[in-house]
Amino acid sequence: MNWVGLAGFGLVILSAILMAGLAFLRRNSTPVFREITAFARLRKAIGLSVEEGSRLHISLGRGGLTTPQSAAELAGVEVLRRIAELTSASDRPPVATSGDGAVTILSQDALLASEQAAFSTGYDPAAARLTGLTPFSYAAGALPVIQDENVSANVLIGSFGVEVALLTDTAERGNTSTMAGSDNLSAQAILYASAQDPLIGEELYAAGAYLKARPFHTASLVVQDILRWLIVIVILVSAILKLAGVL
């Protein structure tokens, strides 16, 4: 193993130990998060959709589980699962769209699991759909869902590219609110201009913690903060050493 691999492995082990330790230490404490407007509005949108009998549309993007974008997709599936649990009292379950076969199966599984947890028998396999396999065909297939299925709010969370602008534009025209986050830089810039509540950077991965807040979710956010500070220190020290001619 070269030193880069060793450093990477060390970082993973350190993160795992920190996360397990912090989750154990904070298992009884009440989590405190900084306010992210998007999540506060999402909670309101969930409540409103149950009251109005409208649907929430959760778009998981077009990333696959065999690609580096899998973490964003899995974070999206976790959000879908949580939203499905919170809206299980509603007549209209949320509708999920994705651009990958495996993600579609996971989203169907998430909807089924939440129905089972609520002892409901209203599971509809068509509530989780594959809308297209290429970026634009995925977006084109998701547009009718936003327009025609009595959707009151859209949660776009996963891996999107520039095609996400078509989804946010359609949502805006239909007067539905949009919370959106992507792991792609171009999509984040577009979402900043076009979505009502954009999630920037790692906020996408914090969605699970904001909607659920179990000890491991809280611990994972603290670990992210610790690692971020470590990286900041390493960058600053490296810059100083480079200026001093040591490196």
Add this chain to the structure above:
Amino acid sequence: MKLKGLFSTAIAITTGLIVLVGYFVILPPLLDLRIAILNWFIILAAVALFVGLFNLLSVHANKLRNKEKGGIYSLILILSLLVTLILGLWLGPDQPVMASIFNAVQLPAEASLMALLAVTLTYACIRLLRPAQYAGLRSRTNLISAIFLVTALLILLGTAPLPFVGYVPILSDLIRPFIAQVLAAAGARGILIGVALGSLTTGLRILFGADRPYGSDPSRGGK
């Protein structure tokens, strides 16, 4: 169901750990096992693609059956999908007929949607200029929106040559490179570091079994 959930979690955690450790630690038996697991996963993902296609077909068939709005598009989609699938299976993906279907239908349709994006993004930028009370739920301050728009304009003016003027001297030589290569690059790296850390902790949560994107969660009850 509870035992089934625990069993699937145990399998997921074990395979996840083998693949993760096999990525860093180069041991022949571990490496072979990791490659075997990844190959199984690729085969399963290909099967999942077919399951996804059946899902797509059933959703649109239901639309047709229930005479929902836009049923004609569902009919076109089903016919196109079946024709392409049969031709692809019969002729193979490298045949000129298959290439021409892609070049004459898929490519122009996607290029048109890409072109549509230019209009959509211009419209989104104009919306940023609207006062907060007309911008629905938009919460960002006008100062940040103004900075966003001014930066976009500076980059556009500095990148594209203007008629009769050509490249604008200071803007093209100094300001645009500074924004693109220093400010934007620094911001992008910061965001990418955040995304990488988020991916790492998401993966670890799944390895610890705190997030279970598969099956029912035993801690949440249910059947």
